Amino acid sequence: MSKIAVLGSGGWGTALAVMADRMGHEVTLWSAFEDEIAAIRRHGQHTKLLPGIAVSPTITLTTNMACVEDAALVILAVPSFAIGSTAQKLSAYLQPGALVANAGKGIEEASCRRFSQVIEEALPQASVVVLSGPSHAEEVGRGVPTSLVAACRDLEKAQRVQDLLINDKLRLYTSSDVIGAELGGALKNVIALAAGICDGLQMGDNTKAALMTRGLAEIARLGVKMGAESYTFAGLTGMGDLIVTCGSMHSRNRRAGILIGQGVPPAQAVQQVGTVEGYLAAATAHRLAEKEQVPMPITEICYRICYENYSPREAVQALMSRPGCHEKDTVWF
16 A cells, blocks of 8 residues: 555545545545634544545544655645645645646636646646546545546556556546646536536527537547537547536536526536535636637636626527537537
8 A cells, every 4th residue: 555645635635545445545634724624533534525535544634744755645736826825835845756646626827727737837857647527526435336537647647546546446548638628627617517507497408418518629629629529528538428417416506507507607607605616617627718809608608607697598589699600510629
């Protein structure tokens, strides 16, 4: 067994730590916040995000980032807004050749860079692997069978993460398409927000199925334009992640979208739900689409709802009233 350090004691980081501990690894769970670590230690679980899921005493809880120094694998599982700053702090502790897996999904707001680009700039001494796919923390923590993708340009490094984490409850596939894995994981949050809006408007299954299918098409169009492989979007980090995020009440994106569809102002809906990655991603995806000159009508409408006070019900009519076209001309490219 190996030493694994998980940075970020939110729901996802805690679930990954619990899973790795069950495998027999020597696991350390790090947080920037002493009160968060103290609460997990006191209750033996993350009562707010993963109630009922025991955090074993064999998991070391710490606020000292030096815990990564001799780890075989460092998993970054901090919120998207903290990835850049955490990676910069991490640089002082990582040895050359360190293996870092980023489990966060999103695009850096200021630069529109993918997270692996942000991390690689901060950690030139490390190999960075993207860990993505359909994975609610609540279910991974309970040991519900789940499949993910480990993506890295150096496939040997992706296989190393696969070897460390694969078990009878978590199946990992490898990929060299980092761009596709990251864009699928980040941009599906926008479509999930839109799916929640459909639910809040009390639209039907037909509407939601069309939204998800056409949403995946525009994500893939952008991804291919940016250098991704089209097949990636039919896999776990594309279609798989989209399905689980659009269809579950575990999804904060969907829950916030439901509130917006019911008439709650977007900023207020986000405040009620908590971190809603789709709200932030709508702005970055909008800028990326403009930069790459790729049509993304659902993303554009979602951006207008979130930031330009556009009526959700009028947005549905706007999408349905677009000129007709041939489906094969608008699926991937």
